[in-house]
Amino acid sequence: DGGITQSPKYLFRKEGQNVTLSCEQNLNHDAMYWYRQDPGQGLRLIYYSQIVNDFQKGDIAEGYSVSREKKESFPLTVTSAQKNPTAFYLCASSTPSLAGVSTEQFFGPGTRLTVL
Amino acid sequence: QQPVQSPQAVILREGEDAVINCSSSKALYSVHWYRQKHGEAPVFLMILLKGGEQKGHDKISASFNEKKQQSSLYLTASQLSYSGTYFCGTAGAGSYQLTFGKGTKLSVIP
Numbered sequence: 309d310g311g312i313t314q315s316p317k318y319l320f321r322k323e324g325q326n327v328t329l330s331c332e333q334n335l336n337h338d339a340m341y342w343y344r345q346d347p348g349q350g351l352r353l354i355y356y357s358q359i360v361n362d363f364q365k366g367d368i369a370e371g372y373s374v375s376r377e378k379k380e381s382f383p384l385t386v387t388s389a390q391k392n393p394t395a396f397y398l399c400a401s402s403t404p405s406l407a408g409v410s411t412e413q414f415f416g417p418g419t420r421l422t423v424l
Numbered sequence: 425q426q427p428v429q430s431p432q433a434v435i436l437r438e439g440e441d442a443v444i445n446c447s448s449s450k451a452l453y454s455v456h457w458y459r460q461k462h463g464e465a466p467v468f469l470m471i472l473l474k475g476g477e478q479k480g481h482d483k484i485s486a487s488f489n490e491k492k493q494q495s496s497l498y499l500t501a502s503q504l505s506y507s508g509t510y511f512c513g514t515a516g517a518g519s520y521q522l523t524f525g526k527g528t529k530l531s532v533i534p
Binding site: 339343348349350351352353356358364366367398402404409410411412413414415416417418 | 426453454456458464465466467468471473511513515519520521522523524525526527
């Protein structure tokens with residue numbers, strides 16, 4: 309079955325440690341996204357990538373880094389520079405339309421990160 | 425800028441109708457609607473494009489008012505399964521980047 313997988317579902321880390329969240333998709337989508345969700349705040353875009361080896365900062369990129377070496381994979385690293393990393397992280401993918409219009413985004417199940 | 429959703433929360437009895445609004449101060453080209461159940465991933469409902477096209481499937485439909493830069497989601501004859509938080513995501517022309525509102529929590533009770 310096609311879809312997006314994120315692992316792990318729950319992640320605990322000590323303050324000051326970097327942590328990498330995994331996101332893999334087998335939908336053959338070109339575009340991938342990382343969102344952060346906090347209670348009452350909706351989804352906020354961290355980074356997005358429209359093509360392999362290229363990515364752009366979203367609204368809240370500070371303290372995060374990404375890579376896009378393969379079409380299927382878009383890992384997110386939460387660095388120690390991120391002041392308040394405890395949140396629910398969602399990865400999504402989409403296939404860009406030829407008209408340059410945003411298309412349906414498919415979301416993974418999310419990773420809940422807790423920094424102790 | 426984040427689009428503004430209203431109301432923030434609504435409680436319905438089964439069979440009642442609801443309207444959720446999404447307003448933006450920026451020129452919009454597309455509006456997405458998603459529903460998220462607690463602890464789960466958001467699920468796509470529909471996309472509306474500039475032009476005021478109304479869309480719908482089953483008893484959920486939406487409209488896009490280009491002049492007002494506003495979209496409305498209509499849920500008719502609500503069912504228990506409609507419960508969840510509804511998010512609108514907006515994008516300008518030529519942009520793949522969505523900006524989401526804070527969400528509207530809908531609770532349907534028997």
